[in-house]
Each structure stands twice: as C-alpha cells, then as structure tokens.
Amino acid sequence: MFKTSSGLRVLGRAGGAIGALCLVALGAMPAASAAPVSAASADDPSAGVVLGRMASVDGVEPGGTVQVPVGFTNTGTEALRKVWLTYTLSHGLARPDRAEPPSNCTYSTIAVVDGESDRTEVICEFDRTVRPGVVHAPGRQLAFPVRDSASYEVVAVKAEIAGHPYPGDNFTPEVPGTAPAVEPAERPDATPAPAGSAENSRWDVADVPVTAVNTADFRVTGARLRGGVGDTVPLTVSFTDAGPGWVQRRDRADAARIVVKMPSGTTVTRADPYCHSTGSGEYVCGVDFPWVEEGYERSYAFRLRIDKAVPGARGSVGLIGASRPFDTDAGNDEVGIRLDVTGTAKASGGGTANSGAGTALPLVGAAAATLALGAGAVLVVRRRASGR
Incomplete structure (x- = not known):
C-alpha cells in the first residue's frame, strides 16, 4: 500500500x-x-x-x-x-x-x-x-x-x-x-x-x-531421516508457492510462515538463519519479503543430533499465520518428518552422507478448485x- x-x-x-x-x-x-x-x-x-x-x-x-x-x-x-x-x-x-x-x-x-x-x-x-x-x-x-x-x-x-x-x-x-x-x-x-x-x-x-x-497453492515438504544414536544428520524442509497466482501481504509481514517441529529424541545443532526457536524443539521460519511470486521456493536447512531412540519418533512441517482464502488445497499445508533410528549408540557424533540424507515426502495433489x-x-x- x-x-x-x-x-x-x-x-x-x-x-x-x-x-x-x-x-x-x-x-x-x-x-x-x-x-x-x-x-x-x-x-x-x-x-x-x-x-x-x-x-x-x-x-x-x-x-x-x-x-x-x-x-x-x-x-x-x-x-x-x-x-x-x-x-x-x-x-x-x-x-x-x-x-x-x-x-x-x-x-x-x-x-x-x-x-x-x-x-x-x-x-x-x-x-x-x-x-x-x-x-x-x-x-x-x-x-x-x-x-x-x-x-x-x-x-x-x-x-x-x-x-x-x-x-x-x-x-x-x-x-x-x-x-x-x-x-x-x-x-x-x-x-x-x-x-x-x-x-x-x-x-x-x-x-x-x-x-x-x-488461486495460489502454498505447499510445504517434509523429510525422512535415518541414523544411529550419536549421529548428526541433515534436515531440509521447504515452502513453495506453486501458483498460478502470486501473493503479497497487506500488513507487510512475511508472505508465509511455517513451523518446524523436530522429532523426539533429537537436538538441533544448527538452525537455518531464517528460523527462530520457540522452545521444545519447535522453529518458526519466514520468507524474504511480504510477497512471493508464482513458483517461489524457499528451503530451510538444519542439523539434528540423534540423542536417543524414540519408537515412532516423528516431527512435522506446517503453514501457520494469516488465513489463505486464495489457497483451495489444504492437503499439502502440513507434512511429516520421519526419523528411523538404526544400530546401537555411538561413542561420538559425526555421521556420514549415508546416515541422514533427507528426502522430500511426496506432495499431496495440486489445487482442485478455482476461487473467484x-x-x-x-x-x-x-x-x-x-x-x-
């Protein structure tokens, strides 16, 4: 304005x-x-x-x-x-x-x-x-x-x-x-x-x-992680405006905000600079500007240390903030982060490329309706x- x-x-x-x-x-x-x-x-x-x-x-x-x-x-x-x-x-x-x-x-x-x-x-x-x-x-x-x-x-x-x-x-x-x-x-x-x-x-x-x-379809992606106790593994999640429309916030705040909840039994050793901790393994991330163009994508990189094995440990990535009347597909607004802990405890951290590579979870379908x-x-x- x-x-x-x-x-x-x-x-x-x-x-x-x-x-x-x-x-x-x-x-x-x-x-x-x-x-x-x-x-x-x-x-x-x-x-x-x-x-x-x-x-x-x-x-x-x-x-x-x-x-x-x-x-x-x-x-x-x-x-x-x-x-x-x-x-x-x-x-x-x-x-x-x-x-x-x-x-x-x-x-x-x-x-x-x-x-x-x-x-x-x-x-x-x-x-x-x-x-x-x-x-x-x-x-x-x-x-x-x-x-x-x-x-x-x-x-x-x-x-x-x-x-x-x-x-x-x-x-x-x-x-x-x-x-x-x-x-x-x-x-x-x-x-x-x-x-x-x-x-x-x-x-x-x-x-x-x-x-x-x-319409404009805001999406997030999660990851599947694997490693042993003591390993430090990479985690990458992302936000995308899949379009076809672009979006700009009137109040000048970030056009989109996402919350990343880490799996139980892990500690964040390095957080993405566009994210801040809210405590209890939860991080809130923004985008660069109060607007996002069609096709905009932003990734957020973390490093997690696996402290202990917690059966069924899962985290999540989800959209938060202002309502999105332009986005008619809510099925891809929240996805999971899955952690599979393998092997036995190690004396020291470190991990390899094989211990924690994150892979994007499949996205749920694209926008199915047109909003006037x-x-x-x-x-x-x-x-x-x-x-x-």
Whole structure:
C-alpha cells in the first residue's frame, strides 16, 4: 500500500474472507523537479488537478486485459497546457506490448527494490489545453495485459502538472509506444471536482483495485531421516508457492510462515538463519519479503543430533499465520518428518552422507478448485498529498 500522510477514501465495503490478504500496488517515486508548464503556476494555490472517482475492476481473467476508467478535472482558475498521467501496475499486470501504448506514452519496468516487488510504469503526456471546471479523460483508455499469475492487483494512477514524472529507482529505459497518440477529451456529461478542491496543486493519486479469478497453492515438504544414536544428520524442509497466482501481504509481514517441529529424541545443532526457536524443539521460519511470486521456493536447512531412540519418533512441517482464502488445497499445508533410528549408540557424533540424507515426502495433489477472488473485493481509492 502507498505510504501517505493523508487517509483513505473508501468507496465500498469488503465482503467475505478475501480482505484478510491482498496484493497492493507499489509506492510511486518523487517526481523530478522541472519548471511548471501550465498557464497557471503549479505552486499557485488556485492551480490543481483532481482525479475522478474510479470503481474497482473485478473478476478479470488471466490472459485477458483490463482498462481503468481514468478522468480528471482542472480545479484551478486558468487553463493547463500539459498534464501527465502515470499508471503503476502491480506484478500481476504485464507491461503492454510496444504496439499498444500511444506514441505519447512511454513504459518501463521497475525491478525489485526496497523489499517491493517488480512493477510496470506507463507515463502518458497530454500536450493539450485543459480548461478548468470540465472533466477530461483520455480519448482511448489504455488496456493492460493480465498475467497468468494475477490475483489481487492494483493500478495506481497519478495525474500531475509539474513536469515529466521520474519513473523511480532501478528502472529500465523508458520505451515509447508506437500506436497513434491519444489526447484528453472533454466529458461534459461527467461531474467535475469542485474548484479549489485539490489537496495538492501539483498532483493527485488514486489506487484502483483489480481482482482476478485465480488461486495460489502454498505447499510445504517434509523429510525422512535415518541414523544411529550419536549421529548428526541433515534436515531440509521447504515452502513453495506453486501458483498460478502470486501473493503479497497487506500488513507487510512475511508472505508465509511455517513451523518446524523436530522429532523426539533429537537436538538441533544448527538452525537455518531464517528460523527462530520457540522452545521444545519447535522453529518458526519466514520468507524474504511480504510477497512471493508464482513458483517461489524457499528451503530451510538444519542439523539434528540423534540423542536417543524414540519408537515412532516423528516431527512435522506446517503453514501457520494469516488465513489463505486464495489457497483451495489444504492437503499439502502440513507434512511429516520421519526419523528411523538404526544400530546401537555411538561413542561420538559425526555421521556420514549415508546416515541422514533427507528426502522430500511426496506432495499431496495440486489445487482442485478455482476461487473467484473478485467477489466482495475492497473498493478503495487512496488519496495522498505527498510526491511519488
């Protein structure tokens, strides 16, 4: 979610369990300083641009396209000579093909930075007089491809009048579109924002939620261990987002957490650095970021000393934490760790490659049903008074 000093404008209510976890668009970066190009000064309190209210887009299909109905009002007292619109697309929305964006738009990809997932940014320059008090909208709304990994997405829209926007850090060179240019057209049928209502004289920002019909299958794997008393054996377990959707947590916590319970009669001599002990042979492990892309896999390595033989000793690996309404297959959310103790006690530890190689237990079947993520989605348009 964007970091902002202003609040949220709530246009609808969440329904069902889906609101517990959602994907969010990534923060926009500050605009580069440039001389104002409008007839009214961008620093003039009487100048301003305000985006219209935009409904969420629900039930989109992976492989299709999505359009966001953007409109804006010049709330100042003088005409503007130029307006820029920036669309920031979350991971599940692909950058458009070069033949798709108008020639007055550019696009670039922003790679993973500051713990945020990758995203695409499309910047359109409208070099046309924009009269005050009238709603304007692009003559043709842009269409963005929906990836197979799409689930909870956001298109962040920014309108500004203070100069060409800066696309952000760690971005690829901007690529111009080749389709015919699109200019804003007046919409006399639409209700304009009141004069002087702009919270900032230079820009306005809104988030448009987009939800896709998709699932994401979180899985864990366990292991089967073998060794004698006194041996130290390796244990490797793992977490996977088997897709097809990706997931990002709204609360910025780890996208997934797993708990590893060690078999009785063992002591952990070395734990994975992404895991911490909760006592009694139990460890909680996280992932690198608050988001996981489709196909993400993370392994956790431990070393266990077999202290004594306990008949039927078993441990487990399981998912814990926030609910996962997107995951319709609970059969692979918890698996076992089996320990077979062989031979007699040894005078000292050590073990070999033959004494403790862990093998992954078979996974239970893949997701068997499709969850319509669009139902009851949160309809939120967030406004902020700070720069990108």
